Structures are given as structure tokens and as C-alpha cells.
Amino acid sequence: MRVVRRLAAAAFALVAVLTGPAFAGMTKITDVTGREVEVETPVRRVILGEGRQIYFVAALDRDAPFSHVVGWRDDLSKADPETYAAYLAKYPEIAKLPTFGGMKDGSFDVEQAIALKPDVIIMNVDAKAATEEAGYIETLKKVGIPLVYVDFREKPMIHTEPSMRLIGQLLGKEQVAEDFIAFRAKSIAAVTDVLDKEKPARPLVFMERAGGYSDDCCMSFGDENFGRMVELAGGTNMAKTMIPGTFGTVNPEQIIASNPDQVIVTGGNWEGYVPGGAWVGVGYGADDAKARVKLEALTKRPAFTGIKAVKTGQVHAIWHQFYNNPYQFVAIQEMAKWLHPNLFKDLDPDATFKELHARFLPLDYKPGYFVSLTDR
Structure with a gap:
């Protein structure tokens, strides 16, 4: 009887080996x-x-x-x-x-x-x-x-x-994914909960996609991607009603006529694509001073002639790749500080990004993802 049981157990184990894992x-x-x-x-x-x-x-x-x-x-x-x-x-x-x-x-x-x-x-x-x-x-x-x-x-x-x-x-890695999602939701709520409570006036924001990448002006975002992030950060996306999809273009006359309160340009180091271009080289470990010089140069273009954002220095640059990865919550926090500095004076997007690296990423954090003419 014990032999039969051993044979049955062996047969069951063989079936499990052959079929179980697959x-x-x-x-x-x-x-x-x-x-x-x-x-x-x-x-x-x-x-x-x-x-x-x-x-x-x-x-x-x-x-x-x-x-x-x-x-x-x-x-x-x-x-x-x-x-x-x-x-x-x-x-x-x-x-x-x-x-x-x-x-x-x-x-x-x-x-x-x-x-x-x-x-x-x-x-x-x-x-x-x-x-x-x-x-x-x-x-x-x-x-x-x-x-x-x-x-x-x-x-x-x-x-x-x-x-x-x-x-x-x-x-x-299902649990790691859930932990990341919870961290992302909490980081976004740190902005949206305050805005829901305080209901501040929303500044008009022109969000320029890859400013300086080419001589053309100006690529922007509809009601998604950075366009939606601007809204979550407490602004009004100027191009929301002008661009029906996620990506599109607005002409210089539309920018001048809209007279945005703030301008946010996405940038990165695109030397591999456009050597010596006018793009603003923000990103991992970027040189803030060099990026700020290039950002200020972009304000001299005809599309920005006489607009409120340039007159008041409310022109900023942010890492373009936030548009293509799950770290968008860091961008939302930084934009909230630009749009509502008094409401979010205690919010620290750099600390949020550092925590993201410490908890989830294999690289050490290096700043350089944001630059603003208000920092002059």
C-alpha cells in the first residue's frame, strides 16, 4: 500500500513539474x-x-x-x-x-x-x-x-x-506598483487638497513644449499631459481650448492676444538631436545658471513681446521628460509653487523627488530639473 502511495505521489509531482509552472x-x-x-x-x-x-x-x-x-x-x-x-x-x-x-x-x-x-x-x-x-x-x-x-x-x-x-x-512586482501608485496619489493630493480648500484665482499659463528645440513657435498642450498638469497645479492652461488633442501648436499672435500671466517651457539636453540649439538644458544634474541664461533668451522671441509673464519675470522651465514617465507628480508640485507661491511655500518638490529616488529608483538624486527667472 505504501508503494502505491509513493508511486501516486511521484506521479502527481511529475504532473506538477510538467504542467504546474506553465x-x-x-x-x-x-x-x-x-x-x-x-x-x-x-x-x-x-x-x-x-x-x-x-x-x-x-x-x-x-x-x-x-x-x-x-x-x-x-x-x-x-x-x-x-x-x-x-x-x-x-x-x-x-x-x-x-x-x-x-x-x-x-x-x-x-x-x-x-x-x-x-x-x-x-x-x-x-x-x-x-x-x-x-x-x-x-x-x-x-x-x-x-x-x-x-x-x-x-x-x-x-x-x-x-x-x-x-x-x-x-x-x-505588484506590491511595489501599488506602493508607487499610493506615493504618487499622496504627492498630487498635497497640491489638489489645498487648492480645493482655498480655491485661489487661477493664473493663465502658456505651456510651451520643447521651447527652442526648433525655430518654429510654438508647440503646446491641449487638455492632457502638461496641459492637465497645469490645471492640477492650480492654473488655467491657455491652449486648452485651442488644441483639441494632447499636442498641437499655437501661433505667436494667439500668445500675445491671450497675454498669459505665466509661461512654463519644457526643456532638456537635446545636443544629440539639435546641436547648439536654443533649448533649455534642464534635467538630471543640469547647470541651473546655464539653463537660466537660455531660458531668458527665449523670452526675446516675437511671440513673447510685451506679455505679462515676461514683464513680471514669471517664466520658468521644467524637465521635458516629465511628459513621458510616471513621475509627473513632481512636476505638478513644482508648478504649484510657481503658480501659488504663498499657498505652497512649505511644499518641497525636490524633497519629493529625493524620496522617489530613495524609495524606488537605483540612482542617487541630482537636482537640475527646474529653473525660473524669478530665481535671478
Whole structure:
């Protein structure tokens, strides 16, 4: 009888070995587009459809953010060279990671992606149309590679939380994702709760996207992304009624006629894209003095002629990449201080960003993400 029991136990164990992990590891993921995708989790091999997706991967896996990344798009070193350099110094192996071109410009190599045998490919939702047009989802499905969409750019104030939960599921970091989401919500509430209580007058704000990146003026935001962040920070987004989508352009005459109380320009070190450009180089460890000089130079453009914000010095610059990662709450806090300095004199966005790094990120914090002409 004992022999029979031992044989039965052995057979059960064999079945568990053969079928248990594969069955137990399959997770049904719903991405931000509503697509249901089955993925074996936690994933071991991931392709990042954009290098800047390391912003959220690192926040959920600070001990080994690149341990599962087998390929990524080649944008981080140009779009955010200081952050890339910091990661490269700590994780020199990333220099050898296979890189991809972009989906939207048609330079993504699907055959290369298949050869890397990823468990999942993570794409930004703005690449969805190009992905579908190229037939990549069907191609990948035939070889058993799922693709999921996240979003921190098109509708970040709606999609950041579900995107972080999705990544938490993929990485087996569900609790870390919930901790991050709670920290983000608390940091935003530190602004919105005060505004709801005090109900201050809202200054009119012109939010310029990537000021100085080109000679054209002026790119801005509709009622999402930085446009929505301005509203959450207690301002009125000047371009909200002028731009129907997330991104768009307003002409110089509209800015002069609207006469905004404050101007906030997004900036970064774009030497890799526009060498010697007029962009304001804020970001990880940036030189405040140099950034302020370039910010003041932007106020000399015809679009800002005689407007109230320039006359009163209420012109500021903020790190552009807040528009494409889950750290937007830091930007909301900083803008709230610019828009309502008396209400938020005790709020410290730098301390919030330091806490984010200390709790969630593998890099040490370095200031340089904000600059203002009021600091002269």
C-alpha cells in the first residue's frame, strides 16, 4: 500500500513539474487599449519599445532594472543623455544591449526582435497605429510573442496608474506598483487638497513644449499631459481650448492676444538631436545658471513681446521628460509653487523627488530639473 502511495505521489509531482509552472505562470493582462493578452509571468526577457521606458521599469525593479531587458529602442542616450550616462556608469553592461529604431518611423526590426526571444514586448500607445499598419502584432502572435501597450504620454493622468499596475504584473512586482501608485496619489493630493480648500484665482499659463528645440513657435498642450498638469497645479492652461488633442501648436499672435500671466517651457539636453540649439538644458544634474541664461533668451522671441509673464519675470522651465514617465507628480508640485507661491511655500518638490529616488529608483538624486527667472 505504501508503494502505491509513493508511486501516486511521484506521479502527481511529475504532473506538477510538467504542467504546474506553465499553467500557474500564465497571466491575462489587459493593456491600456483594452486588449487582453496572455503572458507568462513574471517575465524573464523583455523588449522595451522605447529606451525611456526604463523610467518605469527602474521604479518597480530598483535592485536589477536591466536584468530582464534583452533589447530597447535607442532613444534614451539622445533624449536624456544625463540619465543614460548615470545608468551606464552603474550598469555598464547596457552598452551591449541590442537597440531598435522606432515603430512610427518604420525602423523597428521585427525579425531582430523575434530572434531575441522575448516573453513580451512593451510599446507606447502612440506607436499603436504604426504597429497595426505593419502587421507586427499578427507576426509576433504566430511565434508566441505577446505585445502590450502602456501610456505615459497621450493621456498620462488617466493611464499612468493602470500602466504601472500592468508593468507590476509583468515583472511580478505588484506590491511595489501599488506602493508607487499610493506615493504618487499622496504627492498630487498635497497640491489638489489645498487648492480645493482655498480655491485661489487661477493664473493663465502658456505651456510651451520643447521651447527652442526648433525655430518654429510654438508647440503646446491641449487638455492632457502638461496641459492637465497645469490645471492640477492650480492654473488655467491657455491652449486648452485651442488644441483639441494632447499636442498641437499655437501661433505667436494667439500668445500675445491671450497675454498669459505665466509661461512654463519644457526643456532638456537635446545636443544629440539639435546641436547648439536654443533649448533649455534642464534635467538630471543640469547647470541651473546655464539653463537660466537660455531660458531668458527665449523670452526675446516675437511671440513673447510685451506679455505679462515676461514683464513680471514669471517664466520658468521644467524637465521635458516629465511628459513621458510616471513621475509627473513632481512636476505638478513644482508648478504649484510657481503658480501659488504663498499657498505652497512649505511644499518641497525636490524633497519629493529625493524620496522617489530613495524609495524606488537605483540612482542617487541630482537636482537640475527646474529653473525660473524669478530665481535671478
